[in-house]
Amino acid sequence: MAKNARIEELIAEGEVQGYHKGYLCRTRDPWYIVEKISVPDILIGPMGKETFRVVVNTVGATPTNTLYGLRLNRRRSGGITEEIGALASWLRSDSGQDAMRVAARSHHGDGLVKLEPGALKQVMVPWTVANLLMG
Template identity: 45%
Template sequence: MRLEGELGSGFSIAKVQEVAREGSPPNNFLFTTSGTSSPLGRRQRTVPLASIAHIRRGVATGCNQFFLLTDEQAAKLPDTTYVPAATRLRDISTDRLDEAAHDAIGARGLRRWLLWLSEEDADDHIVSQLLEQGEVNGVPDAHLCKVRKLWYAVERIAAPDLLFGPMSKGRFRLIVNDVKAVPTNTFYGIRIRRTLESVEPVAMLASWIRGPAGQDALANASRQHGSGTLKIEPRDLADLQIPIHIAQALD
């Protein structure tokens, strides 16, 4: 098993390989590539999701009322100071968050943009006014804001390929993130490690997770809370066993 990550942000499984303890010992114990045709590759039927994807919680803003914007609020700011956001599972009515679905959220007057500020952005007159208003409202004193180097600069993460709702009373929701929205911490993000030339492998993974086998595996890995609500932790989602043919399409 090979791990990736660091102490600050945690570790995830980067690669898993099993070697049968029989016959002659291998020449080395390095990981073979996914294209290797070997008896092991033919026998192995599943791999953990973390071997092909990064799994992590979305961004915790510290004050959603300030950092998440409606269309009206975003229109007043330079377009480089905010990015598409995915904020609440119930606001997304389809299993694909494309531009039309994201626009529909905005048309309802809901918050669908995330402030994405740097130190240089604070020099802009409009941004400066916004920050002053945030200070008047005590936003810098919120716990997460207080521990940042710049209270107004949220953690920068890469937009995931899939948005996963970690709590469910029935089926777990999985949303293809076509619009490349940055999720808040109500979601887990699943980002494929390799840059893909086609969206088909991601759709294949999404279809399997939404299907009976994937939903059963998620339910078995979840913990039951009150009123029958199921919740799965990031580490358990990372260990979700994916069929090898899907993993190979994504590796």
């Protein structure tokens, strides 16, 4: 159990509400601990009409399931690296946006397109950017 009285109250309240019986909570031990994820370098909004939002994660935010996060496997230590900036710039560029739109699917005929995680993995990054990423 948590060591903070307020946190313990919230956990007990959650149990009274039955949150611990929900699908995801049932699979966790303890039920109220969520998985730790690595902080991504770049955040991407997966839906848009004209553009997908692409932001360098300078504040170290951990996204919910409403944003996608990209984390470079090879990166220099500390701060915003040239590689992260180059990839984010390309993703925001006309050619990067076009590549993501091609990979995306139409969403309910309302003009929105949605980029699924698997489709994002298929976006081809140009060699000039990929070369920077591979160091």
